[in-house]
Amino acid sequence: MVSDVPSRARRMPGLAIPHRMRWPLGYTAAAVLVFLAYYYVIPNLGAGGQTFFRNWLPLTSINEALVWVICALGLNIVVGYAGLLDLGFVAFWALGGYTAGWLMSGFFHQVKIHIFGGATATVPGIHISFWLVLLIGAGFCALWGVIIGAPTLRLKSDYLALVTLGFGEIIPQVFTNGDNIGGFNLTNGSKGITPVDPIGIGSTRLGPFDLVWKYLIFVLIAAVVVFITLRLRDGRLGRAWLAIREDELAASMMGVPLMRTKLSAYAVGAVAGGLAGVAFATHVGGVLPDRFNFSISITLLAMVVLGGMGNVWGVMLGALVLAWVNSTGLPQFGSSFNEEFGTNINFPSYNFLLFGGILVLMMLFRREGILPESRTRLVLHEPSRTDMESLGADMEAPAPELDESASLKTAIAEGPVIADETGTGTGMGEKV
């Protein structure tokens, strides 16, 4: 797949870093900076600085935001790349979480299986190493992605959204009610499965306070997901996804196998969801079924939409910002606001307004997100085919966006290619 892509050793004038190395270097640099800040700098700050960071930017919220990033990147493949609206993505998060719950805890006390597990060898239950569970969770979710996708992916867009929503409701309900399935306790009902084993690296185990190391692990998982996403996007499969997103009929006429391509989008997206689920289970040290509700799916969608559908870095930005606002920003802002002005406003309750407002306003005024991908912008501002044909007397104001993107496209096709900063715009000049 990789060999299809023409060599892309483009260089920025004056900058001697090969294009393909740019994002990994930048990503590593940012990750290491944050790591150093939390490992060396912040513990040595004065009391005031420490309190500030503990209140406004605690490492837990960064770790949680990274989990959101992983999951949002998965949703980005389904919604942003393949254009299949999925309103039940929380199902994959839940499935990944329960994989961790089953395989990394003493829940199944009837058996005693230890594979490099994070518990002493005498404890009953299934205790498998975190790294293996990541793989198992990813595979399990990919399987479920195919199971959910296979019967439903031939549906039209809005029906598909509805069916995914249905699965997003059914799967958490199965987990909630799964404490007595034919007399067998599968999920421990609404009590959930706690505790989940700590992450083991070699013989050391990360306790609840080793947040910095957990941070590194989550950064690593996110990096793997980013890598997979970017490489797939440039490959044959990714170009097929984009083609389907833009015009399903034309894509199928060009020989893109619709079902297989859509199914693989589902499966790959589900893999990321599963990784996020396993990571989240270790982050909070357990799985609780009532966490997996519809608002999680919507929050993920808001992240993808806010950041810029189809652009990995946009989605990452959107996920980091929204996750932080949700977990730390809004409550902190609320408490300092209340303290300052002597009011008693419940700010966290405003997150409905915030997320709903983001979705509506972004769709009305900046459909392509904060960090748009130029190709997505083109798609989102193009009237659909039937409208184009029937545009008659009341043709709306000419779309400058369209002209701009079109001229950009020609410019790129003709002129020398300037690698853009995101590194994802490379597929643009190619004919799909």
Add this chain to the structure above:
Amino acid sequence: MAATATSTAVPAAIDRKAVIQRYATHVILLGVAIWLGANLINSPSQFFSAGMVGLNLGMLYALIALGYTLVYGIIELINFAHGDLFMLGALFSGFLLTTVMGQEHAGVLGIVLLLVTIVGTMLFCGGINVALEFVAYRRLRRAPKLAPLITAVGMSFVLQFVGLKWNGSTPKQWPSVLPEGSFGVGKFQVDYSLLVVIAVTVPVLLLLRWVITSTRQGKAMRAVAQDQDAARLMGVSVNRTISFTFLIGGALAGTAGVMYQQVVGTTAYNLGYQLGLIAFVSAVLGGIGNIGGAVLGGLLIGLIQGFNDGLPFGFGQKWSQSVVFAILILLMVFKPEGLLGRPSTEKV
């Protein structure tokens, strides 16, 4: 549908699919019939009361489903905010009847004020729905389908926020002005409140039918649903017609809100999301865009839910959602056009 387009090349595949579909439908229907029969023989009175609960729910779902189906029929948008509109209707009904007019008991005055409340809530919800269309959906009419759908989801959250601020985060109890008690038919009991629900819902449905089939505005609605541009060329004001459709859909949701608030007596800010989804499933079951289908689907889903929750062989209330969504998924796989809808081919 794209899958049909691809499989026409292989006639064998389409035959097999049709056969599977026909048999699967028959098998499922047979299974349901056996299940219902077993329940009926096991305990007739429980069957009857579960059926009454189901009928009650079904009326509610039918009213909400009509709002979905009308809007979908005319602009092909799944209005996710519709369920939350219903929730606001229930809140407004309680606010108007109990807080403003202070009516807390049954009686002749209670019925009169209930009628006033119904009209008021219809106007309130219709107004909100028109406003939503005007502010958000109208600008997105020519946008790709993903955009209005995401906007509707966002609007649903905004409305839920309004509900959260209005109702509070915990469920709220309201007094009912419906007559209490029940009367016996043979050895079965029928609640008076069910009679009131029927007495309100049936005229509303008949009125809707009259509006759509016999008035100028209804004709315009059907024309716009069929072909917007042709309708415009014939002198129909498309924008006004779509606004009118949203008004009707909102008014129906308002009626459902009053009924729910009066019969159930509890409101919560997240009420609309659950009920709205189930109502949407009803609309799809009947065939989305089809008015009679929405009513039929609503009643069926209501009965299914009533039977599932109340019968000895049912899965019980905790699986209620799963049952409804499983029906949705099966339906989507085997008969996406719904019970009364006509199979449509994707416009190319």
